[in-house]
Each structure stands twice: as C-alpha cells, then as structure tokens.
Amino acid sequence: MKAMVFAAGLGTRLKPFTDSHPKALALVHGKPLLEHTIRYLQKAGITEVVVNVHHFADQIEAVLQRENGFGSRVQVSDERDEVLETGGGLLKALPFLQDSDPVVVLNVDVLTNLNLPALLASHQHRSAAATLAVMRRSSSRYLLFDNDLRLCGWRNEKTSVEKLPRPIPELQPLAFSGIQVLSRHFLESVPLRGKFSMIDAYLHLANDVSIYGFDHTGDVFLDVGKPEAIAQAAGLLL
Helix, strand or coil: CEEEEECCCCCHHHCCHHHCCCHHHCEECCEEHHHHHHHHHHHCCCCEEEEEECCCHHHHHHHHHHCHHHHCEEEEEECCCCCCHHHHHHHHHHHHHCCCCCEEEEECCEEECCCHHHHHHHHHHHCCCEEEEEECCCCCEEEEECCCCEEEEEEECCCCCEECCCCCCCCEEEEEEEEEEECHHHHHHCCCCCCCCHHHHHHHHCCCCCEEEEECCCCCEEECCCHHHHHHHCCCCC
C-alpha cells in the first residue's frame, strides 16, 4: 500500500516562516512536519510515499535526499509549474500510485494519533469508494453525513452556503481531518480535471459512489497552519 502526502501548498497562514521555506519543513520537536507525517505512516506499515511539491520544492527534495526519505521510499510529484490543489495534485500523482489499492492520502500539516489501521479496516469493511477521517469539533466548514455516516453534503458555517448532492432530513455535521483512504475505483471515477479540491470531487460523486466518514472524535488532532499552532504542537506527545 502507498500513501500520498499533500505538501505543495503555499502555507500562507504560517508566514513569516513560509516566506523562505515550505510549510512541510516547519519544525515540531526539532523535526519537520514532513518527517512526522512519514513516520506516522511507517507506524501503520506504509513505507512507500508520494509527496507533491511546489512552494520551495528544492528545499523539500534536498531534505528527502539528505535524510534518505526518513527511512521510506519517497517519490516526488512535481507541481513547480502550477499548484493543482488537492484534487488536481492527486490526479497528477496517479502514475506513482497505480499499483496501490487503496491509497492513503493526507495533509502534511496535520498532527494526530488517529488509528490509521482502524481507518483502513473500516474502509475495507464497508467496501467504500472513499473513507474520510472526521471529528466532532468546532469548524467553519463541515461535511454532512446520514446516520450511517455516508456523505450527503457540505456546509460553510460563515456563509451558510450548503451543497447537498444527497439531501436527507437529518444530517450530522462533522469536521474533516485531512486524512482519507481512496479505492482504485474511486480514483478512476473522478471526472474533474485541472485544478480542483478533493472536497469538490467527493461532493460531485457522493450520489453515485459510497463515500463514508470515519469518526475519530477524542483523538489528538492539530491543524498546524499557524505559528501559534506550531507552538501548541510542541506540547503534544503523539
């Protein structure tokens, strides 16, 4: 099994660090976020990883080469010409992922103790097209699920905008954790192209394929997107 790590973003919330570095190399406990992510995957037995790069891509490549992939086989999907967001970036990286079913996909700026083998087991048990790690926590945007945790839609709490490809009377709002498991069937069924978000792909296909949530409420979770979050992360023991 292989994993893809999204590391191409500009990291604007982490300024001024990202004025001269990629967010993937921000340090927590003296180690870059990218190393934390790769070692998190290693704990689940995943040692083949694809990392997309754009912002200060040379720095990421240099660290991966110097550290020998932190003990994993790491391939780079190059987005120097244009950052493609999560959906476009994943499709661009598919040639590196052809022999893996399913594929684990996660953001480099998320720190968690989510039980990844349990997430994989849930995905396989449901024969899901995609399984999204979600939590009951405060957020400005929520994914909306039915009582069986099948994806129904999305809501922006600030603008009250909703997208409901599967409208039902009772919806559970859960915050996405930036970690997902995707089947080969799902990857081949995504019709969107170019620059797009994976959330758009999930909503586009929610009425046609089985996309489920995996509720890991209670786990340690931190979106390391701001300098103060880096300081908070330093106190976590994962």
